[in-house]
Amino acid sequence: MTRRLQVYGTPEITVTFDPNVCIHSGCCLAALPAVFDVRRMRWIQPEATSADAVADAVTQCPSGALRYYRVSRNLSAKSSLTRAVLLNELAMMLASDSTRDARAQGIAEAIRAARDYRWVGIYTVGPDEIAVVGFTGEAAPVFPCFPVTQGLNGAAVSSGETVVVNDVAEDPRYLTAFGSTRSEMVVPVVRSATREVVGTIDIESERANAFADDDRALVEDCARTIVGLWE
Numbered sequence: 001m002t003r004r005l006q007v008y009g010t011p012e013i014t015v016t017f018d019p020n021v022c023i024h025s026g027c028c029l030a031a032l033p034a035v036f037d038v039r040r041m042r043w044i045q046p047e048a049t050s051a052d053a054v055a056d057a058v059t060q061c062p063s064g065a066l067r068y069y070r071v072s073r074n075l076s077a078k079s080s081l082t083r084a085v086l087l088n089e090l091a092m093m094l095a096s097d098s099t100r101d102a103r104a105q106g107i108a109e110a111i112r113a114a115r116d117y118r119w120v121g122i123y124t125v126g127p128d129e130i131a132v133v134g135f136t137g138e139a140a141p142v143f144p145c146f147p148v149t150q151g152l153n154g155a156a157v158s159s160g161e162t163v164v165v166n167d168v169a170e171d172p173r174y175l176t177a178f179g180s181t182r183s184e185m186v187v188p189v190v191r192s193a194t195r196e197v198v199g200t201i202d203i204e205s206e207r208a209n210a211f212a213d214d215d216r217a218l219v220e221d222c223a224r225t226i227v228g229l230w231e
Helices: 027-031 051-058 076-094 100-116 151-159 213-230
Strands: 005-011 014-017 065-070 119-125 127-133 145-147 163-165 183-191 194-203
Touching: 005 051, 005 183, 027 051, 051 065, 051 076, 051 119, 065 076, 065 163, 076 213, 100 127, 100 213, 127 151, 145 151, 145 213, 151 194, 183 213, 194 213
Parallel strands: none
Antiparallel strands: 005 014, 014 065, 119 127, 119 194, 127 145, 163 183, 183 194
16 A cells, blocks of 8 residues: 655744655664654654754655755756655555546646646546646546547647647647636656557646746656556
């Protein structure tokens, strides 16, 4: 069973612990017993010493189960933390006993909330048709299913590559999901063993030029994480 990423923070540093990859080397306990103590309910207390000392201890973790983020020094650290928490949340959803549609719905909402996206849809790809299986909000897209050759989803399926269009009015491939959409990003979900595109993550915004490289990188990580939804 996939277990939840643990997050412990101070204004200067945030430490995460992934119990799914820990090999129980004990390095952290030996390095800073005031901070790392498994006898406590809140077993990591980064406020017990300086942020520099905590960072030094975390870097000794041989498995990578412990990671740190200096949120006050580096703005990219916040993005890295968001990514770690989101991917763990998606892995937990995949491991749940819920139906595929319920898991797809939860995945769409988690991705939307991570970056405050307006709308996120999870689509499944069949031999002839692309169909939505989970989405955020109350309104379904105008075309909940459509031929596999159509739209920006169709382009992503055909190429096996992410499609980003930051002004849909300028792209004749755009298939309307919402009349107010200005930007759309579609990331294919690819089964690595066969390179088959089994699904897509579709993100839409009412703003032009809404998606940057870090959005693309985050959602591509999500696509690799959720491929088990089609297993």
